[in-house]
Amino acid sequence: MYLEHWQLADKPFEPAADERFYFASxxxxxxxxxxxxxxxxxxxxxxxxxxxxxxxxxxxxxxxxxxxxxxxxxxxxxxxxxxxxxxxxxxxxxxxxxxxxxxxxxxxxxxxxxxxxxxxxxxxxxxxxxxxxxxxxxxxxxxxxxxxxxxxxxxxxxxxxxxxxxxxxxxxxxxxxxxxxxxxxxxxxxxVEPLTVDETASYLQHRLAAAGAERNVLTDGAVDTLHQLAHGVPRRLNRLGDLALLVGYANGASMVDTELVRSVANELAFARAA
The missing domain is CATH 3.40.50.300 (P-loop containing nucleotide triphosphate hydrolases)
Known part of the structure; x- marks a missing residue:
């Protein structure tokens, strides 16, 4: 749904075990x-x-x-x-x-x-x-x-x-x-431990690149916020990242920033509490 907006060939944060997206910390x-x-x-x-x-x-x-x-x-x-x-x-x-x-x-x-x-x-x-x-x-x-x-x-x-x-x-x-x-x-x-801050940045960049990204999609602040909220756990990063791209597409955003990531995280927290 959001691929064309972000100029991607594939979804970068799918949970499927595709070796192209494998990142080794x-x-x-x-x-x-x-x-x-x-x-x-x-x-x-x-x-x-x-x-x-x-x-x-x-x-x-x-x-x-x-x-x-x-x-x-x-x-x-x-x-x-x-x-x-x-x-x-x-x-x-x-x-x-x-x-x-x-x-x-x-x-x-x-x-x-x-x-x-x-x-x-x-x-x-x-x-x-x-x-x-x-x-x-x-x-x-x-x-x-x-x-x-x-x-x-x-x-x-x-x-x-x-x-x-x-x-x-x-x-x-x-x-x-x-x-x-x-x-x-x-x-x-x-x-196997959660990713460090630097590894989170590399992980996100790697998956976006594997999906065909040719420009920056996440701001530095968004990367730091994703790491903080997901505690460096790849599965949580994938969930937050995927929803952030979807909401960013719906909002017509040119990049995913800190505010967008926090908004998505609040939605997920509300959904879990409901």
Whole structure:
């Protein structure tokens, strides 16, 4: 709707995982290097933690896209609160999809044997399955942290047959500190933090440029205000930035300034309170 007004080819603040818009802050780069090292060197478990909206999922997607073709299959566990029996059945079905039994959910023993056989076969083919556990800070409530630890016991010559990447919010760190038997199995731990003021400016500029902007759209004051209101969290920056462009278009503004950003933020606050 506002693309022509701002002379853009695409919307710059869409939440979709488009690699053109990916911006790596200092902590993103550090986390990427650690995770890639862990996976490419056959490590069993890695952790990435950070507040909601800082780009953990997008970072992991970028990482997986860069890995060699031998890292298959990649299984995303997006509902970590499922019981252990269902979790093992889910993983077995996706690591060995051609052997999926019909009928009721298999027992823990059945799923475990299937996982053992499938992972051994993958190792013989020089393949490396990867399991990404989203919202991993919820594992404790589901009582499945021990299940994750036991998966790392599936080994060959002392090395795990799969890699597990746990992605969660900061409480995951304290959760693991209360679970030392799993914590000691972690090979890599990385923390992704909100953007600094300078990184916010670079982030906004990068996304606008990727969307085709050839002129300044945001005033310096608007950038500072966006950072202050969003606390450097990319998801919040995207939401505020998108709505600011829309309202600026509706108002016929030539640039997005501080007053416009604050007006948009007040509207969002009112909508949340309604």
């Amino acid at each position: 200092q902590t993103h780069q550090g986390a990427m290097l650690k995770l890639r090292y862990a996976l490419e060197n056959g490590r069993g478990a890695a952790l990435i933690a950070g507040p909601s909206g800082v780009g953990k999922t997008l970072l992991v997607e970028q990482l997986l896209a860069q890995l060699p073709a031998s890292f298959v299959p990649v299984v995303h566990l997006v509902y970590p609160q499922m019981p252990a029996r269902e979790m093992l059945a889910y993983l077995a079905a996706r690591i060995a999809p051609n052997e999926d039994p019909q009928g009721l959910t298999p027992s823990v023993d059945q799923s475990w044997r299937r996982l053992e056989e499938s992972l051994q076969g993958a190792a013989e083919r020089d393949e490396r399955p990867v399991v990404v556990v989203d919202e991993a800070h919820l594992l404790e409530d589901a009582g499945t942290l021990e299940t994750v630890r036991l998966l790392l016991n599936l080994q060959q010559h002392g090395s795990p047959l799969l890699s597990i990447v746990m992605v969660g919010q900061p409480p995951l760190l304290s959760t693991l500190s209360r679970t030392p038997r799993l914590e000691e199995r972690l090979d890599i731990s990385a923390l």
